[in-house]
Amino acid sequence: MDSGNGVEYARFTVAFDATPVRTAVVDGEGIPLSINKWGRLGKTLGAGNPGVQERILNRTSEIIEVLRGLGLHPFIVGGTLLGAVRDGALLPHDDDADIAYLSDFTNPADVAAEGLRTGHALQNLGYELVRHSAAHMQLFFRTPEGDPDYYIDVFTAFFTADGMVNQPFHVRGRLREDQMVPFSNAAIGEHVYPAPADPEAWLVINYDENWRTPIPGYQLHTPETTRRRFNTWFGAFHFHRDFWNDWYADPNAPAFSEWHPGRDWIVQHETELSSPVVLELGAGDGDLAGRLTSAAPRRRVIASDFAYGPSTIARERGAIDGFETAHINLYRTLALASPARLGISGPFDIVANHFLDEVGHLARGNALRLVRMALRSGGSAVATLHGHPAEDIRFDDPTTWHLASYDLEREAKALGLGVEVIPIEQSAPQTPEDTSAENPTQRSDRRTYGARFTLSERPFPPKEESLRSQLKRLFLRARPQSQKEALSVLTERVAELERELDEYRRDSLRVAELMDLAEQRFTPGISPNTGEDRSPK
Known part of the structure; x- marks a missing residue:
């Protein structure tokens, strides 16, 4: 069936097995689910949720007025704009509404800081917000019973000096200012919303020249250069968050026993944790936090995570076992304010049990900075990691990742930390069932090890080499003797320059978060807003 016009092209029956029942893909309330543009199952606007489209349209009008009240210039984008221009309706296979506001800023640091301020303002107005980057947030809305009903995306759009219009996470293309403003109007039913002055030009950039034709199964493909630019300018605070939410979605799923040797090693050495407070990073469901609390009931144990799925389980467990929970997103520089925020x-x-090896390098860098803060406070820090990858290693499954001890030592050294590496013995699986898909115990020898951190003699790393110096060093290298060598050297140079460019772009986000933190802390008359997500439960 064509979701755009409702035309049915074929119908036939498929049997998975001999069971005499019809298969239905539905949620717990029986509402049909479909695969959205992210490849995930979700409720669509046209599937069994009475009145949701009108609720979304009304809420979209409300959010637009709220953003105007904050001095911003909102307009509809994405699938909402596409549906309005093409059909005068919400797309039936979509699952949200999309709003952006056009920033007056062109510098990414200013754009990011404005995005953070806007999020604070919306939170202070009572909206439930999950932030994906400094330029993209989602507002969640619930049913009267408290269950998730729908959400609305809010993006930042802005022009850069090169004449490109940008709307993270996907849109970047050449657009004249008069094609953007003054805004035109786009109608969905009786609702009229602001839209780009030339909505068709915007839709070409957002999708392609074929945007007028509905394409079943269409997926957005963001160019790699655009993805890297936006991720380094504004961050990717949600990196693999959906994976961990899905991982903990089934409360009856068996425990992942590849984490158990590391957990047990930390518990066995808990007497080395002499401080009155223990902060666990990447605590998951709170299993380790509960054991540490049981071992020393007078100690304050805080289990932290950035995904709402495991955090919900940990919060329920903590209410029984006596430990606290906290939302800490280590993909944000703001995470370094967590000790002060937690009092x-x-x-x-x-402590961190298989966190440093199952997280992206940007979050690991902030985790090591927190380790440095703990050591400088007079405390200690230990972690456990896999030294070898799983046999079925995949980028989309962090539980298969690893971090070799020499890589951990190298990253720690750059931040003024020393590492003592201690191999951890792992018991062999007891039965063949222990390695089944339902209970993946030891898929391979993962070379689990423990790490004790210390402050090195040099408390901070030496000053980094400037980009100019690096360029000079690169181009003064000996001239290669063959075309193959020339290509190899040029490839290396490009890769190194790309890494350096990424770091310089990340400075925009670092500056924005520091500006935001300073403003929140030192503005008289306002209560500090940590900027952390109020994640949907």
């Missing part, structure tokens, strides 16, 4: 005023310890 930690003296020495504190950090």
